[in-house]
Each structure stands twice: as C-alpha cells, then as structure tokens.
Amino acid sequence: MADARRWFGVMLGCLVAALAPAAAQDGEARVVQAPRPEWVVWTEIPTPRESRLAEVEDGVYYLVYDRQIRLLSDTDVTYSRTATKVIGRGGLESAGRLEFSFDPTEEVFSVHAVRIIRDGIALDRLPDLEFTIARREEGLASGLIDGDLTAYAEVPDVRVGDIVEYEISWETTSTLWPGGLARSTSVEMSVPVEFFRHRVLAPLDTPLTWVSNRDDAAPEVRELDGAREYVWSRVDPLIVVGESYVPAHHAEWGYIAYSTMSSWADVADWAVGIFDIDTNLPPSLDNVVAEIERDHADANGRVTAAVRHVQDNVRYVANEVGLGSHVPRSPAEVVRLGYGDCKDKALLLAAMLRRLGVEAYPVLTDISAGKRLPDWVPSPWAFDHAITVIETDVGRRWIDPTDSHQGGVFPDIVQPAYGFGLIVRPGETGLTPIETNAPDNPDLAIEEDFTFLDGGADGVEVRVITTYKGREADAFRWRLDDSSIRALTDTYLNYYTSLYPGIEATALLKIDDDRNANIVRSTESYFLPGEALTADGLVKAFPMRADAVLGTIEEITQANGRVAPVSLGKPRSRLHVIRLKDAGQLLVAGESIEIENDYFRFRSTEAAGQGWLNLEIRFDVLAAELPPEDFTVYAEMHDTIDGNAYLEIDLSPPFFAVDWAWWTQFSPEEQDSLVGAAFVIVFAIFMLIGAIISLRADAQFTGTSVFHPVSASKFVILSLATFGAYAMLWFWKNWRWSKDDVPRPLSPFGRALFSVFFYLPMYGAIRAKATRGRIPGFVAGVLALMYFAWTIVGRLGDRFTDSIAIFYIEVLSFIWVLPLVLMVNAQNRDHPEALAYNSRWTFWTALALILGLMFWALFLYGSAITLWPETFA
Secondary structure (H helix, E strand, O other): OOOHHHHOOHHHHHHOOOOOEHHHHHOOOOOEEOOOOOOOOOOOOOOOOHHHHHHOOOOEEEEEEEEEEEEOOOEEEEEEEEEEEEOOOOHHHHHHEEEEEEOOOOEEEEEEEEEEEEOOEEEEOHHHOOOEEEOOOOOHHHOEEOOOEEEEEEOOOOOOOOEEEEEEEEEEEOOOOOOOOEEEEEOOEOOOEEEEEEEEEEEOOOOOEEEEOOOOOOOEEEEEOOEEEEEEEEEOOOEOOOOOOOOOOOOOOOEEEEEOOOOHHHHHHHHHOOOOOOOOOOHHHHHHHHHHHHHOOOHHHHHHHHHHHHHHHOEEOEEOOHHHHOOOOOHHHHHHHOEEOHHHHHHHHHHHHHHOOOOEEEEEEOOOOHHHHHHOOOOHHHOOEEEEEEEEOOEEEEEOOOOOOOOOOOOOOOOOOOEEEEEOOOOOOOOEEEOOOOOOOOOEEEEEEEEEHHHHOOOEEEEEEEEEEOHHHHHHHHHHHHOOHHHHHHHHHHHHHHHOOOOEEOOOOEEEEEOOOOEEEEEEEEEEOHHHHHHHHOOOOEEEEOOOOOOOOOOOOOOOOOOOOEEOOOOEEEEEEEEEEOOOOEOOOOOOEEEEOOOEEEEEEEEEEEOEEEEEEEEEEOOOEEOHHHHHHHHHHHHHHHHHOEEEEOOOOOOOOOOHHHHHHOOHHHHHHHHHHHHHHHHHHHHHHHHHHHHHHHHHHOOOOOOOOOOHHHHHHHHHHOOOHHHHHHHHHHHHHHHHHOOOOOOHHHHHHOOOOOHHHHHHHHHHHOOOOOOOHHHHHHHHHHHHHHHHHHHHHHHHOOOHHHHHHHHHHHHHOHHHHHHHHHHOOOOHHHHHHHOOOOHHHHHHHHHHHHHHHHHHHHHHHHHOOOOOO
16 A cells, blocks of 8 residues: 655655666566557647746646546556647756656556647657666655656757647556546646546446536536546636645645545455455464563553554565555564565554454555545545554544554554544445544643853853653654754754853753653753853843744745635644743733634743743644634734744843842831831922922912812812822911911911811811801811811721721811812802912822822722732732
C-alpha cells in the first residue's frame, strides 16, 4: 500500500536515486512506439484565447488536456494527450521535456505521437526521440521502494510560439484487482486550459459509481459498441486560485472520482481476502508473546508491551514493488526481515494482540485525506495507510504501529487523528470515525524564571522548564532520538542568545522522561552577566517571548474573501509562564485578557509588584478547522496572540528611584498611622492654599456681597470631596466677613474649627443682615442641635467603635449647614456677580474634587474588604 511516508524526503531521495538503465534492472522494460488506439475519440486543437494570456504561468498555455480510459475484463488502457503552447522563455524546459512513470510489473508504456506545430505545420518529433529509462526511488530516504520506472526524453528544437503535442498510454494488467478501476481527476484548474476531457469506456455489466464536489459535474452517459461511455468535458474550465493553510481533506478545485465498486462493504470484502488476521505466529514471536504474558498480569500492560514491541523493534521499510503495494507480508516474513511497512506492522500487531486474547484488526485509512473518505468513492486506492484498532470494554482504541517513541499505558496511548478508517474484518459494511479529543491540560508548558541578582547588577539567573505531555511527549522523544543532548543544548542556547546577547549555558540540557505517564520534562540553565544586561539597551527593552503560544496559528494574508476553510491542525493546548524576580524596581502589570469561541481559547494574566512580575499565557486550539465565514475570528486571534505573547519591558531604574525597603521596618498599624498623618498634612497644605486664593478672590467684592455666597451644588460636592472640610472653610470665610460688625474681637479660625458651638451665633449674624429668606429661630435651633449631635457622635464614636456608619455620620454633618448657605445666597440676589464668581470651578477646586474622589475610592475599597473579607480574599 502507498504510505504517506513516501512524500517525506522526496528531495533527498532524488539525490540518491539509482539512475541505471532499466535493461540492467528490469530486463524487458522499454518504451513501446505504437499507433493510437482505435477507440480513442479525436479532437482538434483549439485556438488560444487572448483574454487568458495574462493568467498563464510558467510560460505554457494548456490547449488540450485529454484522458481516455478503456476498461476490459482483466486490463485497462489509459490514453493521455496533452497539447501546450509555449508563450514565453520559461516554457521551453517544461514543454520540451517528456517524463513519464510506470510500473514495469503491471504496465506497458507506449508513445503514440510527439509533434511540434509551428506556423500551422505539424512536425513529427517521435523518430528523433531517444527515451532513457531510469529507476528513481524518490522515497528511498524514508524507507519506501515502489519499483516504478521513469521514461525520460528531450524534444529537440522547441521554440517560443510552438505548440508541443504528445500522445501516450499505459496498459495495465492488475493481479491485485482484475477488472477493477478507480480514478479521480480535477475538473477545475489554477491555470488556463482551453479544452479538458475525461472519458471512460466500461463494460455494460460494470457500472461506475462516481462522486463530485461540484453540482454541475455529472457525466454524459451513453452506450457505445457494447460498452457504456462516461464523458466529463469542459471548454475553458473555471480557474481557481489556491489558498494557504487549507485542510488536506478539503478539495479546493472541483473534482470527479469514480470506481467500479459500489460500497465500502465491497472494499472490506476485498481487503479481508488479502489480510489474514488469524495467521499463525512464528516461534520467535510466540516466545515474545509468552514473555509479555509472563511479565504483565493485566490486559492493559500486555497491550502496551505488544504495541511498543511492534513500534520500537520493527523498523519501517516499505517495499511496494508489485503486490507489495497492497498485500501485507506475513508476520513470519516481517519478523525474519526485521522490518515492514504500515500494513505489515498493522497486521503483525493485530496478530500479536489476538494471540494475547485481545480483539484487534487492521484498519485502512488515509493520513492526510482521511476526513474526506465518507465523500469519496469506495475503492482499494482510497487509502494510503494502515493502522490497528483494538476493541475494549470502554470502546475502540486506535494505534498507529508505524509510530515509535510513544508513551502512556493502554488505553491512554495517543490516538492518530486520521478522520475515518475501514476496519478489515468479515461483515464490515462501512467506514468508522477515528475520533480524537482536545487535551484537557496543556500538552506543552514552558516556565521561564529570571532571577535578578542585586537587581541585575550581578547578572540574571535563567531557568527554563519545559513539560511535554501526550502527543507532544511522543514527538519530543523522536527529537531526542534524532539529536544529541549537546546539540539540543546548543540549539536552545542559540535561540536565547538571539533574545539576550551574552547569555551563557551553565549546564547541559537535563531530561526526565516518565514514559508510562507520557510526560517528558526538560530543564535548561543559563546565566546573563550584568554587563550584558546593560549593553545594547537590553535593560530598557527586556524581551518576554511566550514561544509556547507564538506561532501556534500562522499569519494568513488574505487579499480577497476566504473561500476554503482554514486548517487549525490537531486540537492542542499551550501554556507559557514567565516570572521575573528581584528586578529592583516597581513593575506594573498589564491588562488581563480572556477570549473564548468555538475554535480558540486565549487567556493572558499578569501580576506585578516591587521587583517582580508574573506573566501567564494559555492558548487552546479547540477545533481542527475553521470555516471561511469565520476567517475574521482567525485573523483577530492571531493578532491577539501576536500583540500579547511578545512584550518588551523597561527594567532600567526610574528617574525618581525609590527604595521601599525602609517601609517594611514599620508594623501594619504604624504604616496606617503614617499614611493617615501624610494625608492630614497634604490636606492641610491644600486647604491653606485654597484659603489664600479665596482671600484674594474675596477682595474683589469688598463692600458689595453679603457674607460669602456660594452655590449649594458646589458646597455639597466639595464638602463630600473634602470629608466636611469645605464646610469649615465656609464658616471661616463668613466669620471673617462679619468680624467688623461684632463689638468685641473674635477669631474666625477658632469659630470655624469649633463650628458646632458657634452654629447659632453664625445664624444670628446672618439673620441680622437678612432682608429675605429668613429661617425661623426655632428651626435654626433644631438645625444647630442636629449639627452638634451628628458631629459629636461622629467624633466620639470614632474613638470607641470601628463601625463604618459612624464615619458617614461625621462626614455628612455638613447637610445641617446647608440651610445657612441658602440663607446667605438669598441675601445676595442683588449681588449676582459675587455668587457667580464664588460658584466657579477653578483649577484648585477641580483638583480638590479629583483628590477627594481618589480618597473616597480608597476608603470605599477598604470598607468593602472589611465588610466582605471572603469575597476579596
């Protein structure tokens, strides 16, 4: 069976390909020159469209792309005709070079015509061609041998403007599926094609089952000379431009696929015939099974041991020459050779498990396009891989025997994400989903600790712990097996040097592998000297890069609206934690972010304080793909990661550097007292400044205003903002205004400070000048009593109780002064300019309001902590 590993190492395989002539390797293999088959339908070459020339790539315009297939009882013949017009220098190589592959064990390759059409004249080039046949094992570097041959020739005298046309065919006689046929082809292209046709002639008793992803792809069907003809044709088919990061199972271009099998049950019956699941084991493998039974009493331990034996002890080699492409080798042959391909190892594991009493079967699947299988036509060629399924009491478990370095104890071994598979067992009627779930916890977690010695002056110690779990642990074991500890240490050091020039590794990479738990942990140790920290501005732009998250989804530049879904890869979870310690200055945390939708979950939290900062970023990919209509969600998530997973912070000492170490020598009670004293001092200074400014303002209205008018709204707002101090300022200014009218000397400041005892005298002074809006005497008495009671209760209560309500009583006592404020304002109706001037909001009053709101916010927060400590814990 063609395994997906064949696609890896193609370039390296080309370098080591054996290019010896086929006669030396394959005896009679050769290129046959023969006339065109009589059943082929001919079509004239169309004229190129001028409107399409701007869309031509690589210098060639495809004028005819014609495939015609005839199926007989035991053979099929595939005829191919291609005509291309060379419209630029870049097309000379591709149009003038012929290169065709064929399987010499099953196919006869024929060339019918090679010609150049120049100025309307056809020039026959076939007599001048010399084909070289070579065997190029392009997958050899990946352990894959297919035995195909390549026929190669250069067409002489090709010029720009020529039309190069060739006709070839393959006659296939299959011993694996005699009389069977399954093919697929695109009906849309990414470059201009003037005429496209795909024609099939099948016996009347062998109908085709066909599918397409386009609604207009139905073939023209008719009976012709004892056969049924199917024709798909297009003139100037739609040009479709491919997009990046498209799921492998999604077909961007319209296609047709057909098969002579009508159901997956037919395929299962065919596969059962070539997979002997109850085969006998060779004696050496019987001994291995007996040893597993002896060493493991429980079934899960036995399954785990069998899986690891096949994965780790049988190397991967795919010799797919002839029947080897689909027919598995027996376990005895695999054990003798010590190697096998995917189907060989899948059958071997199933046989071992069945010998251990575990129900297991081989499974046919497709590594890249497995999710597409339910929409594909049933055929043996629908698959490129084989795995093993194990039936358990808790459901099916899927194992890929070609994997190695896998950890975990069955059933907790990471399952492959291949979409769908066909279980090879009698009676199987359809495909089965191969389900995988997103990890509950991060499968890759990186923790970086930066410890600044003496604030960085003596350097920075860096410790990096990376934890790999599940699929990530399996992949990291591969990497460990492929590289030395020294090479990995140097690789990681080079990375950190790119971020922090001058950093040094202080130890080799340390690895801790718990294979049964499937957890691998690596530890890196570095030191960044102090002089390196201050060099090149590193301290001013110290990078924090969350590489566990960065690059998890790639940037996609999309000029037009997205058409295809976006591949997100396998569901996975990433965590990156960065900790800075003893950095020597106050660090400020950034904003926390949390985003979740159907495809992603992103969370970034940051905390900081004096000399420390913790950054934690977690990113989960919840789905395997994202539909095109949600492409903006993808783009926004990429921008979110890009903007939050790489940060640079300034660690240089601030201009006004403050060492807060002295503060810790005080007890919490002493710290509260110091803060309170500082508050009183700042407030007193502020009130003094306000008083001086007020005195200067009052001088403008000497002899005009009656007392000190101010709007009620400004009085209330500033009294609240200053915790009642503005009411005392109001008393002070009014006693200053009236001191000349009192026969004996008085102290405005003293009367304002003890305003609770001078409320009624203030009322009397205002009433003596009042011509309107007088408050009755008994009302004034009640107001004075309430003002006295609220103030005294508040001040005394604050000494004997911690009740927050007492504080509010004291602060709100100014409300009993408000009637006197209104009484003063009533006397100044004839002096509106004084009332308007004093009611203005100046810079200083606005500053008082802002400071007051800040203090209120702190007070309310402290009150909430006191009242609901559990909520704020």
